[in-house]
Amino acid sequence: MAVIPARYRLALHIPQTYLTREGKGAVRPQTYSRMILDSWQGKMRVRGAWILAMCLLGVSCGHVTAPALQESPAPASSGRPLVVATTSTLAALVRMVSDDLAEVRALVPIGVSPETYEPTPRDLVALSQASVIVENGAGLETWLAKVLGNAPPQARVLVLSESLPVAVAGRPGEAVNPHFWLDPTYAARYVSAIADALAAADPRHAAAYRANAAQERKRLAALDAWIRRQIATIPPARRVMVTDHDAWYYFDRRYGIQDLGAIESSPGKEPSAADFAALVALARARHVPAIFAEPEFSPRLAKELADSAGITTVTDLYDDSLGTTPALSTYEGMMKHDVMTIVQALR
Numbered sequence: 001m002a003v004i005p006a007r008y009r010l011a012l013h014i015p016q017t018y019l020t021r022e023g024k025g026a027v028r029p030q031t032y033s034r035m036i037l038d039s040w041q042g043k044m045r046v047r048g049a050w051i052l053a054m055c056l057l058g059v060s061c062g063h064v065t066a067p068a069l070q071e072s073p074a075p076a077s078s079g080r081p082l083v084v085a086t087t088s089t090l091a092a093l094v095r096m097v098s099d100d101l102a103e104v105r106a107l108v109p110i111g112v113s114p115e116t117y118e119p120t121p122r123d124l125v126a127l128s129q130a131s132v133i134v135e136n137g138a139g140l141e142t143w144l145a146k147v148l149g150n151a152p153p154q155a156r157v158l159v160l161s162e163s164l165p166v167a168v169a170g171r172p173g174e175a176v177n178p179h180f181w182l183d184p185t186y187a188a189r190y191v192s193a194i195a196d197a198l199a200a201a202d203p204r205h206a207a208a209y210r211a212n213a214a215q216e217r218k219r220l221a222a223l224d225a226w227i228r229r230q231i232a233t234i235p236p237a238r239r240v241m242v243t244d245h246d247a248w249y250y251f252d253r254r255y256g257i258q259d260l261g262a263i264e265s266s267p268g269k270e271p272s273a274a275d276f277a278a279l280v281a282l283a284r285a286r287h288v289p290a291i292f293a294e295p296e297f298s299p300r301l302a303k304e305l306a307d308s309a310g311i312t313t314v315t316d317l318y319d320d321s322l323g324t325t326p327a328l329s330t331y332e333g334m335m336k337h338d339v340m341t342i343v344q345a346l347r
């Protein structure tokens with residue numbers, strides 16, 4: 001019996017004995033959530049009934065309408081396995097490994113924060129059809145545990161942060177900063193874990209997934225070296241970042257940028273007047289060249305901070321979510337855009 005992340009136990013009050021693990025990083029809170037649903041709703045297997053059950057478990061059902069229920073995504077076409085990732089950024093990492101051998105979908109739309117996301121009935125349908133479900137874990141998608149019961153019994157749940165060494169990611173369920181993927185060396189570990197999960201779910205193409213992953217790890221190593229060269233062009237005293245939220249911790253640590261703080265101390269939580277004033281004072285004292293904002297956050301506070309500290313605001317940093325343009329639709333494209341944005345603002 002594997003150790004189950006505490007957030008699953010907390011979210012569903014699941015005794016560990018009700019959980020099983022299939023393969024590396026696969027956690028299955030399935031059985032117990034089914035028991036809850038069965039006792040509440042009888043033996044329901046009809047999709048509409050599942051969605052009603054998810055509403056009872058607290059999933060946002062504001063968008064449940066007859067058309068929404070009918071508008072189920074088509075099952076994975078031509079026999080390809082369906083891989084459902086929580087965020088667009090993680091889906092981009094999955095696509096690097098799957099190429100076109102699997103159908104890949106993201107639950108959280110582009111431009112929406114995964115930390116404060118409310119799953120929709122459409123997400124439940126996608127989960128119900130998935131062969132592999134990919135989440136970051138480490139507290140990024142706290143809403144997922146309550147909907148995982150909708151996954152089919154054969155679906156593998158891959159918790160990517162659990163593929164990192166415990167010294168990096170902490171013990172499962174421990175509170176850590178979840179934004180590991182912004183360090184390309186951790187993204188490379190994610191790629192390996194994704195290849196293992198896809199190979200297990202679709203053994204016919206196991207060799208192709210592993211070959212793709214090997215190639216992508218080389219690209220990520222090249223990306224890492226490129227980022228290092230770019231950051232080296234910023235004068236050392238100007239290598240400081242203040243951001244909307246705490247996404248850049250691992251990136252900053254890898255490339256020697258000082259992370260001075262974030263406007264939101266936790267997702268969706270605005271700072272107190274005192275915290276905000278302290279951040280303004282710090283930004284002034286350290287001559288921070290710019291405040292970095294992200295499209296999924298309101299620019300109001302970042303602009304207010306920048307105005308108070310007399311510095312500029314950069315509004316288009318992508319991290320939890322990809323962007324909408326082709327250049328921002330891949331992990332590498334997103335990272336290169338971000339690095340150039342950071343370098344231009346700080347240099």
Ligand SMILES: [Zn+2]
Nearest residue numbers: 115245247320
């Ligand atoms: Zn985030």
